[in-house]
Amino acid sequence: MISVERRFTAHDPKNRPAPLYQSIIALYSVTDYSLGNVAGMEKPKVVTIVDDDESVRSAVQGLMKEAGFTSLAFASAEDFLHSGEQQRTSCLIADIRMPGMSGLELQSLLNAERFKIPIIFITAQGDEKMRMQALRAGAVEFLTKPFDDEALLDTVRAALES
Numbered sequence: 001m002i003s004v005e006r007r008f009t010a011h012d013p014k015n016r017p018a019p020l021y022q023s024i025i026a027l028y029s030v031t032d033y034s035l036g037n038v039a040g041m042e043k044p045k046v047v048t049i050v051d052d053d054e055s056v057r058s059a060v061q062g063l064m065k066e067a068g069f070t071s072l073a074f075a076s077a078e079d080f081l082h083s084g085e086q087q088r089t090s091c092l093i094a095d096i097r098m099p100g101m102s103g104l105e106l107q108s109l110l111n112a113e114r115f116k117i118p119i120i121f122i123t124a125q126g127d128e129k130m131r132m133q134a135l136r137a138g139a140v141e142f143l144t145k146p147f148d149d150e151a152l153l154d155t156v157r158a159a160l161e162s
Contacts, residue, residue, distance in 0.1 A: 043090075044070050045069065045070065045091070046069075046071065046072060046085070046089050046091075047064050047069045047072075047090065047156055047160075048072045048073070048074070048080065048085060048089040048092050049061055049071060049072070049073040050073075050074045050076070050077055050079075050080050050092065050094040050098070050103070051073075051075075051094070051122070052075055052076060052095060052098040052099055053095070054075070056095070056122070057074075057075065058073070060093060060122075060152070063149055063152065067156075072089070076098055076099070076100050077100065077106040077109075078101055081101075081109070086110065086115050086117065089115075089117050090117070090118075090159075090160055091119075091120065092110075092117045092120070093119075093120045093121075093152070094106060094119060094122070095121070096122075096123035096125065096126055096134070097123060097124075103119075103121055103123075103134075104130070104134060104137075107119055107121075107134065107137050107138070107139065108137065111137060111138065119138065120139065120140055120143065120152070120155050120156065120159060121141070121143065122143045122147060123142070123143075124144070126144060130142075140155060140158070140159045141155045141159075143155070
């Protein structure tokens with residue numbers, strides 16, 4: 001929401017029209033509250049889920065909602081990138097293996113574009129080499145499906161506080 005305030009002043013003791021350059025002084029004050037951190041407003045923390053498995057995506061989004069987090073969900077890394085939601089994302093939960101761009105490729109691209117988003121990887125098909133690659137590139141956690149809900153929530157909370 002954008003708030004625009006205009007103030008016009010015109011002063012003439014005989015109530016005559018003043019020349020234009022004297023009669024109108026417009027002061028514009030623009031505040032974009034959607035950016036957050038304006039006038040004491042804190043930017044809402046958004047947890048974004050990227051997973052090609054609709055049932056996992058839906059379950060994780062439901063868990064985030066239950067825990068009081070605002071969340072967005074995307075079926076692919078490409079959908080997430082095309083959405084433009086990278087700047088709003090405070091924590092990213094992503095699958096490793098997805099059709100098209102993998103979670104590791106997404107992480108690499110976000111790092112290259114200097115998005116500092118804490119990433120939690122979830123996977124049913126990860127190995128130790130993949131885990132180490134993700135963690136070395138800055139992932140905060142690498143969880144194997146099925147994972148414990150509380151472990152995921154604890155990791156999300158820690159990522160949002162960092």
